[in-house]
Amino acid sequence: xxxxxxxxxxxxGVYSIATLGLILTYTSSRVFNFAHGAxxxxxxxxxxxxxxxxxxxxxxAGAFVVLVCAPLFGLFLWWALFxxxxxxxxxxxxxxxxxxxxxxxxxxxILFVGREEIFDRxxxxxxxAASWIRVAGTVIDxxxxxxxLVSVVVAVSMTVVLxxxxxxxxxxxxxDSPRQAGISGINTNIVSAGSWMIGTxxxxxxxVLLAPLKGYQELNFTPLVLAxxxxxxxxxxxSLVMGVVGCVLIGMTQSFIPSKWVRDDFLYxxxxxxxxxxxxxxxxxxxxxILLLIFLLCYRGLDRERFAVDTRAVASxxxxxxxxxxxxxxxxxxxxxxxxxxxLAPVPLAGRWEAIIAKGLAVGxxxxxxxxxxxxxxxxxxxxxxxxxxxGAMTAQLxxxxxxxxxxxxxxxxxxxxxALIVVPFGLLVALPSLRLGELYLAMATLAFAVLTQxxxxxxxxxxxxxxxxxxxxxxxxxxxxxxxxxxxxxLVVLFVLAAILVMNVKRSTTGLNLAATRSSExxxxxxxxxxxxxxxxxxxxxxxxAAFAGGLSVTYVGIALPAREFDALxxxxxxxxxxxxxxxxxxxxxxxxxxxxxxxxxxxxxxxxILVLFGLxxxxxxxxxxxxxxxxxxxxxxxxxWLGAFLxxxxxxxxxxxxxxxxxxxxxxxxxxxxxxxxxxxxxxVYDVSHRSRARRAERAARRSADPPPGTTxxxxxDLTTPEAAQRAQDxxxxxxx
Amino acid sequence: xxxxxGGPLLEARGVTVAFGGLVxxxxxxxxxxxxxxxxxxxxxGAGKTTLFGVMSGLLRPRTGTVSIDGHDVTRASPQARAKRxxxxxxxxxxxxxxxxxxxxxxVAHRARHRRLNLALDxxxxxxxxxxGEDDRVDAVLSDLGLESVASRSAAALPLGxxxxxxxxxxxxxxxxxxxxxxxxxxxxxxxxxxLGEALRRLHAGQGVSLLVVEHNVEFVLSLAQQVTVxxxxxxxxxGTPTEIRGNHAVQAAYLGVSA
Ligand SMILES: Nc1ncnc2c1ncn2[C@@H]1O[C@H](COP(=O)(O)OP(=O)(O)O)[C@@H](O)[C@H]1O
Ligand SMILES: [Mg+2]
Numbered sequence: 002x003x004x005x006x007x008x009x010x011x012x013x014g015v016y017s018i019a020t021l022g023l024i025l026t027y028t029s030s031r032v033f034n035f036a037h038g039a040x041x042x043x044x045x046x047x048x049x050x051x052x053x054x055x056x057x058x059x060x061x062a063g064a065f066v067v068l069v070c071a072p073l074f075g076l077f078l079w080w081a082l083f084x085x086x087x088x089x090x091x092x093x094x095x096x097x098x099x100x101x102x103x104x105x106x107x108x109x110x111i112l113f114v115g116r117e118e119i120f121d122r123x124x125x126x127x128x129x130a131a132s133w134i135r136v137a138g139t140v141i142d143x144x145x146x147x148x149x150l151v152s153v154v155v156a157v158s159m160t161v162v163l164x165x166x167x168x169x170x171x172x173x174x175x176x177d178s179p180r181q182a183g184i185s186g187i188n189t190n191i192v193s194a195g196s197w198m199i200g201t202x203x204x205x206x207x208x209v210l211l212a213p214l215k216g217y218q219e220l221n222f223t224p225l226v227l228a229x230x231x232x233x234x235x236x237x238x239x240s241l242v243m244g245v246v247g248c249v250l251i252g253m254t255q256s257f258i259p260s261k262w263v264r265d266d267f268l269y270x271x272x273x274x275x276x277x278x279x280x281x282x283x284x285x286x287x288x289x290x291i292l293l294l295i296f297l298l299c300y301r302g303l304d305r306e307r308f309a310v311d312t313r314a315v316a317s318x319x320x321x322x323x324x325x326x327x328x329x330x331x332x333x334x335x336x337x338x339x340x341x342x343x344x345l346a347p348v349p350l351a352g353r354w355e356a357i358i359a360k361g362l363a364v365g366x367x368x369x370x371x372x373x374x375x376x377x378x379x380x381x382x383x384x385x386x387x388x389x390x391x392x393g394a395m396t397a398q399l400x401x402x403x404x405x406x407x408x409x410x411x412x413x414x415x416x417x418x419x420x421a422l423i424v425v426p427f428g429l430l431v432a433l434p435s436l437r438l439g440e441l442y443l444a445m446a447t448l449a450f451a452v453l454t455q456x457x458x459x460x461x462x463x464x465x466x467x468x469x470x471x472x473x474x475x476x477x478x479x480x481x482x483x484x485x486x487x488x489x490x491x492x493l494v495v496l497f498v499l500a501a502i503l504v505m506n507v508k509r510s511t512t513g514l515n516l517a518a519t520r521s522s523e524x525x526x527x528x529x530x531x532x533x534x535x536x537x538x539x540x541x542x543x544x545x546x547x548a549a550f551a552g553g554l555s556v557t558y559v560g561i562a563l564p565a566r567e568f569d570a571l572x573x574x575x576x577x578x579x580x581x582x583x584x585x586x587x588x589x590x591x592x593x594x595x596x597x598x599x600x601x602x603x604x605x606x607x608x609x610x611x612i613l614v615l616f617g618l619x620x621x622x623x624x625x626x627x628x629x630x631x632x633x634x635x636x637x638x639x640x641x642x643x644w645l646g647a648f649l650x651x652x653x654x655x656x657x658x659x660x661x662x663x664x665x666x667x668x669x670x671x672x673x674x675x676x677x678x679x680x681x682x683x684x685x686x687x688v689y690d691v692s693h694r695s696r697a698r699r700a701e702r703a704a705r706r707s708a709d710p711p712p713g714t715t716x717x718x719x720x721d722l723t724t725p726e727a728a729q730r731a732q733d734x735x736x737x738x739x740x
Numbered sequence: 741x742x743x744x745x746g747g748p749l750l751e752a753r754g755v756t757v758a759f760g761g762l763v764x765x766x767x768x769x770x771x772x773x774x775x776x777x778x779x780x781x782x783x784x785g786a787g788k789t790t791l792f793g794v795m796s797g798l799l800r801p802r803t804g805t806v807s808i809d810g811h812d813v814t815r816a817s818p819q820a821r822a823k824r825x826x827x828x829x830x831x832x833x834x835x836x837x838x839x840x841x842x843x844x845x846x847v848a849h850r851a852r853h854r855r856l857n858l859a860l861d862x863x864x865x866x867x868x869x870x871x872g873e874d875d876r877v878d879a880v881l882s883d884l885g886l887e888s889v890a891s892r893s894a895a896a897l898p899l900g901x902x903x904x905x906x907x908x909x910x911x912x913x914x915x916x917x918x919x920x921x922x923x924x925x926x927x928x929x930x931x932x933x934x935l936g937e938a939l940r941r942l943h944a945g946q947g948v949s950l951l952v953v954e955h956n957v958e959f960v961l962s963l964a965q966q967v968t969v970x971x972x973x974x975x976x977x978x979g980t981p982t983e984i985r986g987n988h989a990v991q992a993a994y995l996g997v998s999a
Contacts, residue, residue, distance in 0.1 A: 502864070503862060505864070506861065506862055506863065506864035506866070506867075507861060507862065509864065509866070509867040510860070510861035510862075510864070510866030510867055511847075511850050511854060511856070511861060511866050511867075512856070512858075512861045512866065513861075513866075514839065514843060514846065514847050514850070515847060515851075517836060517838045517839055518836040518839060518844075518847050520838065521834075521835065521836040521837040521838060521839075522834035522835065522836060524798055524818070524830075524834060525830065525834035525835070525836070525909075526836075526847075527797075527798075527817070527818040527819055527822075528796050528797070528798070528818045528821075528822055528826075528827070528828050529822055529827070529847065529848050529851045529909070529913050530818075530819050530822030530823050530851045530852065530913065531819065531822075531847070531851045532819050533819075535856070539856075539858060539861075543862070
């Protein structure tokens with residue numbers, strides 16, 4: 002009994018330290034930091050780098066990282082990113098920190114880990130941990146004791162600070178009403194910068210304390226991330242007490258799973274024989290999200306909160322200035338060119354590259370699902386990858402009829418279609434309870450769904466087949482045999498085009514109009530008699546269909562359905578980052594996202610010089626797109642020096658430059674994460690940015706020719722919501738109508 | 741028409757709303773009879789917008805009831821109220837920044853007339869205008885003089901035009917009772933006149949009831965048949981425009997703020 006209790010308390014302690022920081026930053030700035038766990042990981046490996054690679058005294062290193070570097074890092078992140086997000090649209094707010102979540106661990110590994118993974122467990126205390134005290138016959142070692150001590154200190158001091166100091170008063174005032182606080186002279190900037198510093202410090206503390214217990218791989222931090230997200234939902238993102246309660250619940254449940262009472266007497270009885278052990282080993286990671294879903298259902302009744310909370314967010318939405326239909330053919334031209342390239346690609350690129358592009362096409366259809374759910378619906382879904390995985394798994398079952406013999410066996414292509422249809426109700430079920438509660442709850446519910454599917458469904462014996470997966474035959478349709486790679490490749494192209502047409506249809510339909518209306522003003526849409534929830538549900542349903550369809554195609558192309566590996570929940574997070582980086586508003590964005598997801602890792606692995614090309618392109622991009630002359634010059638200089646150096650010093654043999662050689666794996670992820678972070682500045686993604694620029698240039702040229710300013714570009718005074726600043730101004734002027 | 745003969749089309753009874761400690765409305769009752777223009781006046785912060793929020797379903801009152809056409813809608817969603825024939829405009833513009841002006845009206849018109857048909861939407865047939873849609877939308881556009889900006893994006897409109905778009909959108913949803921929150925603020929004299937004309941036509945032609953919040957006292961008093969005056973969340977006067985003109989409490993309330 003006691004070992005489990007103490008184990009649970011230790012887990013709860015680490016979780017609470019991180020969760021308190023997470024809730025504090027959310028309440029003071031309304032930005033939910035998805036990267037909180039990533040920051041913990043980043044600071045933990047930084048600590049390891051100091052303590053092990055550079056031989057610092059661990060205690061000194063720990064204090065330096067947690068008490069000096071972490072607050073500074075928090076201040077930097079606040080200055081560079083978070084402070085811009087408070088007034089961004091809710092989607093951008095979510096996606097930017099998700100980008101940080103993707104990029105930060107990769108950057109950390111580039112900087113602090115190098116070629117070999119870290120396997121030791123050096124901590125602040127003695128290594129290996131000394132046994133410290135005994136409670137009820139159970140040893141608490143030094144690392145565990147430290148966790149308990151710090152968590153109590155943090156909880157107590159947070160309470161004292163928030164209750165009794167001026168800073169705490171200001172935080173609470175800001176929480177109650179940011180606008181009111183702003184009026185009454187509280188400098189919300191200082192309050193929120195302070196909160197981010199404290200939040201990052203707590204993340205760092207949790208990381209440095211957790212690593213010696215669990216290890217220094219990113220994998221070891223996933224439980225922390227999942228637990229604190231769930232605890233934050235349980236706390237409804239503001240209650241510190243409920244946050245700690247959630248952490249204790251999660252920690253205790255996780256700790257008791259391997260116990261006789263839970264495992265032998267309960268789990269072994271209810272779980273199916275074959276998958277028992279795998280499922281039980283995955284259960285601790287599922288616990289937070291099972292609890293999360295339970296609490297979500299309890300909070301469902303609070304749907305009134307929705308309008309109340311959201312009117313302010315809606316007010317700050319900065320809608321893109323383009324009319325939707327004015328650029329119809331431009332929207333078509335880019336995808337048409339891309340499709341043409343893709344159509345011709347197999348000619349010179351038969352074999353492996355063809356296969357990779359084919360993969361990209363299949364994933365591209367999954368990215369089209371983001372065009373619907375995020376681009377049209379304005380929702381952040383983290384479970385498209387799970388839909389794809391379930392679609393793949395169901396396709397395999399339907400097409401082969403291997404383990405689920407009660408299912409009918411159908412033609413491969415039909416199987417993909419049916420599998421996708423089966424997924425739709427699940428999609429609706431995930432979205433329904435959280436849609437009313439708001440974007441953040443939806444993001445959490447979808448993440449929960451992805452993680453639970455991953456741990457409980459994908460791992461079950463009939464799907465995973467002991468990491469062997471299920472073989473999927475290639476279909477034969479209308480007498481055409483798609484056994485060969487190239488025929489299937491063209492099938493993928495056709496299906497991508499069909500899916501793209503479907504997406505365009507939805508965009509132009511009444512539902513599309515309603516969704517566009519909802520994105521700008523939810524309350525105006527509602528008071529016209531349009532059901533916001535129903536339209537969003539449609540978007541979600543269509544998107545889950547597309548994602549599942551893509552999953553089915555992908556496994557059919559590969560020939561094996563192994564969703565546990567291919568459609569991991571965290572891959573879904575990277576998907577989202579890629580999708581938004583290219584832009585979720587256009588079909589071309591989805592195609593580029595799919596292609597780059599498949600191609601980039603391969604390109605980076607095979608052609609190291611591609612990094613240089615990319616660096617050069619980025620620098621040139623900065624040079625031609627940034628107005629500030631200084632930045633332009635620096636970029637040009639960096640570009641020149643880099644190339645010169647590349648030629649002279651390294652002589653093309655990049656394998657010998659340690660930083661680059663070691664970090665190649667991490668670069669695509671880093672790029673996509675950074676891309677998503679960049680949305681804070683250009684919310685519509687690369688495709689929009691580029692096409693908008695070229696359109697602007699063309700308009701400018703046309704204007705010069707005719708000397709007549711084009712309509713709509715003349716600056717008319719009045720309502721201008723096109724820039725974030727203007728939207729902000731409009732929001733400030735707005736009479737706050739709802740609490 | 742299903743309305744009870746003589747009963748009000750829209751009625752709020754004993755409505756109280758508080759934000760934290762601030763009581764924004766206390767025991768306010770207001771009714772809008774069928775085919776009537778009612779004015780709602782009161783200095784800034786009197787609670788007019790809050791009352792609109794309660795009536796349109798965006799705010800839930802602490803006490804009191806709201807009914808449309810004799811049906812109690814106090815707990816009904818904004819959508820359900822719109823279906824019963826309520827439409828409103830917003831004091832702080834709530835335009836659809838990504839849509840053109842014309843599309844605003846299309847959205848509103850379809851909200852009333854088109855049933856959702858997913859199959860058509862997916863097949864790409866959902867973009868076609870429904871029967872009478874184009875005519876109706878064009879009629880509203882020309883009624884408010886918005887033809888010239890019909891294909892412009894709403895995001896870059898001047899404030900006055902934006903207000904007219906709000907009104908046009910509400911009209912296009914073919915309401916039985918239309919709530920207008922300061923529709924003439926930001927309009928120039930000519931636009932104000934045009935708006936007044938359009939509202940009168942709407943009222944006379946289709947028998948729509950209007951509840952108009954206005955700062956422009958002359959505008960309200962010339963338009964409305966009945967007027968209610970709010971101050972500090974309470975009704976301080978009710979009556980015909982002539983009665984209101986002579987009411988001392990109203991003069992005091994207005995002098996109190998404008999002085
Ligand atoms: N969301 C809110 N939170 C706090 N106070 C509010 C909120 N909305 C309105 N109020 C207050 O309620 C009172 C009435 O506001 P409002 O209905 O907008 O007045 P009016 O429209 O008559 O100018 C004002 O004092 C205002 O500050
Ligand atoms: Mg008002």
